[in-house]
Amino acid sequence: MGAPVAKDQELELTVDSLAYGGNGVARLNGFVVFVRRGLPGDRVRARVTKVKRNHAEALATEVLEPSAERVDAPCSHYPACGGCRFQDLAYEAQIAAKEAQVADALRRLGGVAEPPLEPILPAVERFHYRNKLEYSFTPGPEGPILGFHKAGRWDEVLDIERCWLTTELGNAIREAVRAWAREENLPAYDQAEGTGYLRHLVVREGRNSGQALVELVTAPGERFERGYLVEVLRRFPEVRSIHWAVNDTPAEVTNLPTTLLFGDDAIEEELLGLRFRVRPNAFLQTNTAMAERLYELALDAAGLTGGETVYDLYCGIGTIGLVMAAQALTVWGVDVSEESVACALENAELNGIGNAAFFAGNVGQALEDLRERAGPPDVVVVDPPRAGLAGKALRRVGETGVPRLVYVSCNPTTLAGDLKRLAADYGYRLERARPVDMFPHTPHVETVALLSRS
């Protein structure tokens, strides 16, 4: 039987829940319709945008009866801005939806009939929680526009006046850079035409250290006066590190080699009493306060007693491993980013930690070498990107046979798929899992899961 709806058809739907990724879920005589911009409890008019055999996608064009859980979004750029999806959904409803998504993924994709799920840990701060933001430049009638892409648009950028996810300082730095660009008559890069100069601005803040790092990304050529940009940015005493990167490709990337224009090449951040050096391209969890909570949960799940060999896989700048080092015999970290590993080594030294070593490599390939060097692990912590334990990584992790596996996940669907394979192929059992809300108003949810194998 074909789908009961057609493309461009207008429907009236009641949204029941939120699917992972942020779309509302509605049912038309049992047939699932994912409704973009529909919130749980809304009755909406929606236009069908895509039809598949088992479900359709639609865009809410009008809210006919608003959900009782709708609230006023504080940000004047909402909902045009693509940064936040749920500012108009009560926070309690946001976290309930995220918790339900993790439970659903574990049941449906993980094959765990009754997931041992602990209640979601809410965010410490609902706004102003991000320690890093990347802005795009685009040409505007009065000079460069500097802000975020409009929701769903790669080719349109919204001029942001005040972002509710960053701090007053973060907002002030962005405003100063836009004013500088206009004063200096520098043209913004036009992504569609491939012309112009200013491309991106990255601002990172050490929220516990009070230090800030700024990176300007341009097209090739030195078309600005370095000294004046530095002068403008040094009006903020927090700015300790200013970098310039050149992007000579059409791709919108900021992860590029940089030239240091001012200060130290890294800033420092403090997490759980340890100091961490953060370079422009190194990974750092973007919600500092919740990163500390996340690491406390991982530490608790690891159940260390002082005698363990711990592998910290996908270690970034070594945060999890270094937090665990005081309670372990040895810690061995692996990350594919050489820059992150350089930071991790530096961070071990900075904190006087002598029982942690870090290596650059792909987890799928580096694990055999690591076992030869470090011996078998007692605890493995994995914190992979959204794709989960991709490639050979899952097999290699399963083959370690480690009795205690702590899985820090930023995507419950890949977590669930990986758990299923770890259970079926390597005998692991999910002991417990706790969702964590690191990113209010967005669809993202982290989970700390403990797996064991007897």
Ligand SMILES: C[S@@+](CC[C@H](N)C(=O)[O-])C[C@H]1O[C@@H](n2cnc3c(N)ncnc32)[C@H](O)[C@@H]1O
């Ligand atoms: C979610 S981050 C976690 C970093 C760190 N654990 C933390 O909490 O800050 C994922 C990390 O995986 C690294 N990565 C991605 N693919 C990898 C791979 N195949 N092998 C090793 N590391 C990888 C990235 O460079 C990044 O640092």
